[in-house]
Amino acid sequence: MLLLPSLRRTLIFSGEHKAFFSTAIIDTFRTALRPFPDYKPRTPSVQDTDFIHHIVRTLKHRYQFDQIPNILRPFASKFRQDHLIWILPHLKSDHTLVLDLFRWFQSRRRQPVSTEAFAIVSHIFICANRMNTAQSLVREGLSSHRHFVECMVYTYKHWSSNPVVFDFMVRELLDAKRIDETLVFVRRLFTYGIVVAVEVLNVLLLNLHVDVMIKVFEEFSEFGVDWNLISYNSAIHRLCMVERIEEAHKFFVEIKIKSGQLPDVVSYSTLIDGYCRIGDSEKVSELFREMELNGLNPNQFTYNSVLIILCKSGNMMDAEKVLVEMLDSGVTPDEFVYTTLINGYCKIDDLNSVYRLVEEMKTRSLFPDTVTYTVLINALCRNQKIVEADKIFEEMICKRLEPDEVTYSALIDGFCKAGNTKHAFELHNRMISLGLMPNIVTYTSLSDGLCKQGDVGSANELLYQMCGKGLELNVVTYNSLINGLCKIGNIRQAVQIFVEMGGTGLSPDAYTYTTLIDAYCKSGDIQRGHGLFGEMLKKGIEPSIVTFNVLMNGFCQSGMVEDGRKLLAWMIEKGVVPNSTTYNSLMKQQCSMKNMKNTMEIYKEMCSQGIKPDENTYNILIKGHSQARNLIEARYLHKEMTEKGFNLTETSYRAFIKGLFKRKKVIEAREMFEEMRGKGFSADKEMYNMFIDYNYTEGDMETTIELCDEVLEKCHVQVIQ
């Protein structure tokens, strides 16, 4: 009970310097509260007291005319650690003198400066609000004195009694990333009745693991911390980042209940961003409406989150609508908004819109930054424009924008995909020499590049070296490696890696399963492929359109038409929208059965669903029709595909030309033959024979001989004498 009055003095919100008198809280932890340790400096002897006064007098008298080493020369040999501490109270108000004296003592190096002296001088400077000096003193103290924090607590009552000291200490501990220590310290301060400023505790929150953060939020509230809006918004943000949206929403609701404040535009935008990340558009609209009802206007942050999900799903029409809405409500798009939109158009490979937006940015005096350039480089790489991508990379360097690890990774990936792993590795070396650390994405790109060349061994070696640098393989790296092994026909080892991956605590995803299902299907083992499909469903991994297409291809290639049809029906029932690849497999199968009637029925079904035929569709249909000698259909489709800028493949050219030839459309066949050769494709023996025979009967000996030479060279035909 005696404890209470003194506690009331120390129980202070240090940041605000206001007394804290809530008896309810004091009662809660009355038993836990304790006074600050009682500390007093040692008492000087009579001789020491004389010595000290002598020094103090001399210092005060001569300090403005002379330097400390000169002034103290006569005293230097007897000057000890304790003298320093005894002198300080007499000089307290002259901070420059205190610091000079302290530094002089340090520089003598006769005796190391004690933790106590460091702590006392730190107290003096923090209380004097001389923050720069205080900071360097505290930093020095923290880094070179093991018990500095402890000593600050011990010397507190005697030397400062100003709780600001602890805000300062906590800030510095956090700055030095000594997080666990900070947590222990703040909890200890509670036991003395000191509550560190919420502004400082907010920094602590940012540095805690999200689970610890939640616990601390609750725990500290009980100790009397009044979390503010910034605290709540940070907590919401942290939870959203790890997609723990329900918990984030709980914090959002608690703002009103527990802090008595109202969520602001940051709270709303942060929560909206969280819902955007998990793709819950209903909640997003709900929150937008709620914001409006509360008289809050969405800003760039709010709109950008919405734009990101629309762009990610390639829905640029709606993204443009949101942009208009944003402009209408008077919010001007910034670099972030533009970069998001540009990235959206990159993802659907609409380079024209990309260039349009870059120009539009300039008209608004916004300039592409490193991120915008990275997006552009990525767009060009995706469109096989590696030369242009490299040019853009040089351009950004010229504009003194610094490419970071993401920029390098994007370009490295581009070169890997273009098959130029050599240059990709050169870029990797260049980034290291510039002090940029390649990350797991960089290594995955390089490893994937090697795998795609069939060099899984080198990829393995590279990843081994990478692990030596402390980086860990992620799901993407594993998937790429599994794919590499599958593509060189080594399914067994791919499955081994699949098992190893599970052992490291990483869970296989839709990519992993799809890759293995495809490998099994292509090797003719539909049973195993189907088995894995069942396994992924059981594990709750959602199959993608690619998974369905891989299975569909498996069924169709094995002639399991009925299963293919059933799969299509099932997909539609489950709301998975088939695409052209799905239908292509079915059509290809029907073509191989020479059933063009069924093929065209499937084609019509596909078109009626609003699914546009792709390059592959046209190739399948033209080849099928040509082989069935339906030249009218083949020609019509060829015209249509040419208009769309699609190209025939080598086998389609061959089938089409043969079809034309057999239907006696010789001139047209000849034209196509030249066009095909012009594209670097070669004819087969049968086709050469057709044209050689024809030219010979027509009496064109020159062409006949030319074609004979070519067939000898290209088809390795042996000449029978």
Added chain:
DNA sequence: GATAATCTAG
């Protein structure tokens, strides 16, 4: 106190 970019499957 909150926003944009890089890697994997057909």
